[in-house]
Amino acid sequence: MNTPYDAEKIARELDWNLLRTFMVIVQEGSITRAANRLLLQQPSVSQALQRLEARIGTTLIDRAPSHFRVTSAGQMLYEECAQIFGTISRAVQTAQTTTDELTGHVTIATLSRVESPHFDQILSDFHSQHPQVRFDIDVLSSKAVQKAVLEKSASLGLCLVYDPHPKLEHSIMYRAYFGFYCGPSHPLFGKTGLTLDDLRGHSSISFRTDQLTDALRPVALVRAQHRLDERVIGYTSHLGEALRMITAGLGFGPLPSHTADQYVAQGQLWRLPPYENMFEIDIYLVHNPNARLNTAETAFFDKLNDWVSATDLEERTYFPAH
Structure with a gap:
């Protein structure tokens, strides 16, 4: 077990390239992929990890031919390293400006x-x-x-x-309102007076944050309450790709109204319920x-x-x- 003195001594004498190599290994999730990214031989990267673990005195990554897992100690070290290298990068930029x-x-x-x-x-x-x-x-x-x-x-x-x-x-940059929309080839396109229950059974598109425990919780809550999540056939983290899938007719899905309005006006999207009380998203x-x-x-x-x-x-x- 390292004492505080040992930790200070390690910090003074440690080869910082070992930390950089360790960061890349964690980011790539593989020693082989890390070696390719660093333009090094795989044994060199593996030896660098072994040297770092030996110097610190703890296992950072559990690894075997079919197993790769960052330990809790490894995750903590990675997060500290990421912030250190970010600070160094900013210090260089500051000196250059x-x-x-x-x-x-x-x-x-x-x-x-x-x-x-x-x-x-x-x-x-x-x-x-x-x-x-x-x-x-x-x-x-x-x-x-x-x-x-x-x-x-x-x-x-x-x-x-x-x-x-x-x-x-965190501070609110702006507030938007999300609603459900569908494309021209969707069976509900052009129909008026619909209710949320009319959407049930139709395929849909979902953002990865469209979950009860994530940022689009209001959307996920309505999906769950009206059983609109039974046929989700498209997932994405990008609004542009959600728009693409919806206009292509893969399913209905949520979009911010101030983005969708222009496509509605052009006949490329159709507004679906809820017509009132749209989803407030910051x-x-x-x-x-x-x-x-x-x-x-x-x-x-x-x-x-x-x-x-x-x-x-x-x-x-x-x-x-x-």
Whole structure:
């Protein structure tokens, strides 16, 4: 068992490349895939893991020819390493952005099709003021967005939130209303006066967060109450792919009304019940208060956060068209 002195000594003497190799092994879920990603031979990667475990004095990954499992100690070490490497990356960016003109790199992790004219205007205004700042926008699932912000690989995130992470700060970016829609080839397309019970028995499309224990709980609750989840034939984490499957006639499914309205007007979607009391869903701005942001990240986050703080929620709400 390592004493506090031992831990301090290990930190001073440890080869940090071993930690980097360990992170990649966990991310890839395989020593072979990790070796391919690192452009190393498999025995070298395996030996690096063995050296790290021997130096720390505990098993980090249970492994066998048909078995690979990260231990609780390994998971804790991985999470710490991810944050350390995120901090180092940000420190380098900060050192590179010390000119009079604002430069730097802003990474935004977002769920797909965040459609907000307000956000678009903020992005446009910021670029006009600081044209040298570069943006990298990664489209991820909501859980992956929070993970990226937590690990400091993203400057900020835009996502659904069901279970807020205690180490992150969350504020409502905007509010949307979801409803059920179907495409032109669906049997219910063009029909009026329907009830939720009329949807029963029809195939449907579902978001992965469309669960009773996730961010689209209001949608999942109605599905369960009216037994609309018996024939789910399409799952996705991306709004664009849900829209594709729904318009292609694979089934009906939930979409944000301010996204769907234009397709309804073009005859590509049809609004289904509930016609009143649509599902109220919030999109959050997620920030890691422990992340050391570079000057560009700080300026963009402040601009976005200031708008959220100064604007009433009703003005940040996209109501359905009637």
